[in-house]
Amino acid sequence: MLYQRSSQLFQEAKKYIPGGVNSPVRAFSAVGGDPIFIKEAKGAYIYDEDGREYIDYINSWGPMILGHAHQPVIDAIIEKTKKGTSFGTPTEIETQIAKLATTMVPNIDQIRMVNSGTEACMSAVRLARGFTGKDKIIKFAGCYHGHSDSFLIQAGSGAVTFGTPNSPGVTKGTAKDTLLAQFNNLLSVEELIAANKNEIACIILEPVAGNMGCIPPQEDFLEGLRELCNEHDILLIFDEVMTGFRQAEGGAQQRLNVNADIVAFGKVIGGGLPVGAFAARKEIMDYLAPIGPVYQAGTLSGNPLAMAAGLAMLTELHDHPEIFKSIDEKTIYLKEGLDKVLTKNGVAFTINQIGSMISVHFSETPVVDFESAALGNNEYFKKFFHGMLEEGIYIAPSAFETWFISEALSYTDLDKTIAAADKITAAW
Numbered sequence: 001m002l003y004q005r006s007s008q009l010f011q012e013a014k015k016y017i018p019g020g021v022n023s024p025v026r027a028f029s030a031v032g033g034d035p036i037f038i039k040e041a042k043g044a045y046i047y048d049e050d051g052r053e054y055i056d057y058i059n060s061w062g063p064m065i066l067g068h069a070h071q072p073v074i075d076a077i078i079e080k081t082k083k084g085t086s087f088g089t090p091t092e093i094e095t096q097i098a099k100l101a102t103t104m105v106p107n108i109d110q111i112r113m114v115n116s117g118t119e120a121c122m123s124a125v126r127l128a129r130g131f132t133g134k135d136k137i138i139k140f141a142g143c144y145h146g147h148s149d150s151f152l153i154q155a156g157s158g159a160v161t162f163g164t165p166n167s168p169g170v171t172k173g174t175a176k177d178t179l180l181a182q183f184n185n186l187l188s189v190e191e192l193i194a195a196n197k198n199e200i201a202c203i204i205l206e207p208v209a210g211n212m213g214c215i216p217p218q219e220d221f222l223e224g225l226r227e228l229c230n231e232h233d234i235l236l237i238f239d240e241v242m243t244g245f246r247q248a249e250g251g252a253q254q255r256l257n258v259n260a261d262i263v264a265f266g267k268v269i270g271g272g273l274p275v276g277a278f279a280a281r282k283e284i285m286d287y288l289a290p291i292g293p294v295y296q297a298g299t300l301s302g303n304p305l306a307m308a309a310g311l312a313m314l315t316e317l318h319d320h321p322e323i324f325k326s327i328d329e330k331t332i333y334l335k336e337g338l339d340k341v342l343t344k345n346g347v348a349f350t351i352n353q354i355g356s357m358i359s360v361h362f363s364e365t366p367v368v369d370f371e372s373a374a375l376g377n378n379e380y381f382k383k384f385f386h387g388m389l390e391e392g393i394y395i396a397p398s399a400f401e402t403w404f405i406s407e408a409l410s411y412t413d414l415d416k417t418i419a420a421a422d423k424i425t426a427a428w
């Protein structure tokens with residue numbers, strides 16, 4: 001038994017935690033089998049409870065862009081911890097990270113810290129509604145913005161994987177204010193705007209989708225949304241929880257050269273601690289309490305340990321902008337290597353990649369939206385996932401997730417990964 005201790009721990013966990021996990025995608029439901037329990041991690045590697053080592057392509061779902069237990073981040077947390085872990089008062093470090101983040105990211109003057117990406121997106125939408133005085137929002141099928149009610153109308157990622165696109169518990173009243181468009185399809189957005197004249201507060205999307213596998217925006221899609229928003233007094237919200245501080249120092253806005261009105265962050269901004277944030281130009285942020293009428297708050301928001309981790313992470317990225325080029329090159333190398341072996345082995349596949357996000361879809365057709373992502377062969381994905389796991393390669397346990405490349409990965413790690421993919425698919 002390769003995963004004996006993990007399986008025992010999972011049995012025990014299931015007694016006390018629903019499904020044995022604190023976030024559904026961890027349960028391996030989409031790929032079958034018991035999840036592996038991780039004991040520790042360093043650099044590009046994670047180690048399970050049975051003592052096995054894996055090259056990690058999840059990186060805590062994105063935050064570990066510099067690899068696990070990155071020393072400056074760890075040191076910052078340890079130092080901060082010695083001075084107390086939470087005061088519920090303003091602290092200087094909150095201003096330091098806010099100043100740095102607004103320097104790194106275009107179009108934002110101010111930023112408000114929260115505790116998760118879910119909170120960030122939820123609050124961004126409330127702010128957009130408060131600012132515009134309108135109720136309805138447009139989201140895209142397959143884009144995930146966390147688990148708050150307005151977004152679980154037909155979500156990607158976990159919700160799709162678990163076959164509950166409309167979660168019970170979300171009221172009809174809430175659902176009716178969320179309109180669904182198709183990713184990479186401007187016409188679907190134009191139709192919704194035409195049918196709901198002067199009622200739409202915001203359009204929210206992942207500028208690079210990462211929750212239906214990785215799906216880059218097609219040419220002119222984001223630009224088209226920007227124009228529609230300008231024309232109809234709609235705020236454009238970029239959910240950069242995945243892409244922020246990853247696709248570039250300034251996130252997808254910078255990489256793709258499209259300006260959003262409100263930007264949501266999570267993952268990298270917390271350096272592995274629970275942090276989310278949302279940001280905009282001052283005119284919009286002025287609508288927030290305590291100076292504005294839109295209420296939003298958090299007992300542990302801006303927590304000193306979380307800010308120390310986030311500040312250390314952002315400082316590393318800001319001081320070493322060459323990291324972004326380096327992870328992009330590693331990801332392209334991986335893409336080219338996988339492309340070569342899967343082609344050689346006669347497997348039907350599509351690889352989507354932009355920057356340090358990449359995903360392999362076992363699909364003959366291009367994957368450009370949720371519908372085409374769903375055409376992938378999940379039986380092949382399951383075989384691929386478990387095969388890779390046995391070879392010591394840890395990829396996301398769902399075909400609807402992107403892989404995240406970290407700077408800690410070496411070219412030797414990438415070569416091992418490509419060789420493992422070759423070995424597994426050679427027999428198909």
Ligand SMILES: *Cc1c(COP(=O)(O)O)cnc(C)c1O
Pocket residue numbers: 115116117118119121144145146147206210211239240241242266267276
């Ligand atoms: C992960 C994610 C979220 C939710 O963040 P949590 O911290 O899990 O609440 C929101 N949007 C996107 C794009 C994400 O990838």
